[in-house]
Amino acid sequence: MTLIDDLCNFLDSSPVNFWAAETVRLRLEKQGFEHLDMRATWALKPGDKRYVMANGSAVFAFVVGDGGAAAPFDIIAAHSDSPGFRIKPHCQMPGEAGTRLNTEVYGGPILYTWFDRPLGIAGRVALRSDDPLHPDMRLVRLAKPLLVIPHLAIHFNRQVNEGNKLSKQKDMLPVIALEQQNSVDVIRELAAIQLGVDPDDILDYELGLNICQKATVVGDDNSMICSGRLDDLSMVHAGLTALLESADAPSVHTRVLAVFDNEETGSGTKQGAHSPVLRNILQRITLCLGGDESHFMRAIAGSFMISADNAHGFHPNYPEKYDPTNHPLLGGGPCVKINANCKYMTDADSSAAFMAVCERAGVPCQTFVNHSDSAGGSTLGNILTSQLPLRGVDMGAPVWAMHSACETASVFDHEATVKAFAEFYNLYPA
DSSP states (O other): OOHHHHHHHHHHTOSSHHHHHHHHHHHHHHTTOEEOOTTSOOOOOTTOEEEEEETTTEEEEEEOOSSOTTOOEEEEEEEOOOSEEEEEEEEEEEETTEEEEEEEEESOOOGGGGTTOOEEEEEEEEEOOSSTTSOEEEEEEEEEEEEBOOOOOGGGOTTGGGOOOOOTTTTTOOEEESSOOOSSOHHHHHHHHHHTSOGGGEEEEEEEEEEOOOOEEESTTSOEEEETTHHHHHHHHHHHHHHHHHTTSOBSSEEEEEEESOGGGTSOSTTSTTSSHHHHHHHHHHHHTTOOHHHHHHHHHTOEEEEEOOEEOOOTTOGGGSOSSOOOOTTSOOEEEEOTTSSSOOOHHHHHHHHHHHHHHTOOOEEEEOOTTSOOOOOHHHHHTTTSOOEEEEEEOEEESTTSSSEEEEHHHHHHHHHHHHHHHTSSBO
8 A cells, every 4th residue: 555545544534533533543553552541640661652642632642762751852743623514512403495404613614615515424422421520432423425515506696706705604504304304313313323322322422524525646647635634634644654654663752743633723722732731741751751840841952843734835826825935836845834923933943954854854845934915824833832842843745725625735745744754753763
């Protein structure tokens, strides 16, 4: 199986954040990584391969280094979530033309790209358990195409191609059946059938919509990949692949893969980059190796983080939207993201460091800077520095149509990113 085949399988197995975390977990365990519970006492030694889950939607994996309690951390950070739609409680909306589901927009999707596509449902449900404070959480994936968000015919809106303002509450509701579904909750019933439980035992759910289209390689030269959720699951896959490839090679540094959740909504959750979750894990590693706060701060001072989140690739139809001299091309390699107002954590020091890593890996490196008349977004890097004073760089592989239901990236860029990440993890052999 090629790397790109593996990426496609990874994307198809990860329709929403919870399933992305589960896919990462299964791959880690297959390669000998063992789960650690944050509520338990830890015992660690050099070479140990461990991982921690947070909320079932974030994963933090690491290989303990040989450098002692003050060993630096080599960190690659990415995120499991992508923009889309979440199903509201009491979601059923029966009507004369069929039954719709009441949904809420998650993050900032390009709304009209979700029209007229077969859609599935995936996420998790919370079941009644013997411990009220700890419900039984189960993953659910209703992979069969169940929904469609139908667009209004052009005959009723002749100006639709001249601009079409959309209401998230009116225009974006998916239809699940042409008949009026008068049951209490069709979603609970479908989930209960899949899990083999009583619908009344489902206390709540966190379910999202996903496109049913599989990840596909396209182009006369097979140079592009089209898929939902490339932002940011392609970077999760790249980091995970590099960690698994290097995990059995001894290293002075502790190698870390941090897959956060909720980046698309600001990272302000217990499993997001704005929380102390990563700091707590890194500090516990130091303590398990016999260190104290002084060792931890020395380790952080020597650490480096790659904040991996996709970048805006130069669009052939809209060249005026991009900076004239700093626009990454699909197929040109991974790119460093730079912002004068510190929306990214990149500075000259960290940019040079990542470029040197790419040079050692034999891959090209590009730069992305926003057009000065356009405000840019932020990502994990500058948020994490509010918790940890890390050196680090914001980077990503360029994509087209970021936040579309189906995005496009370069096969070469993904291969090059994995090589760069593997080189990063192997910089300090023991």
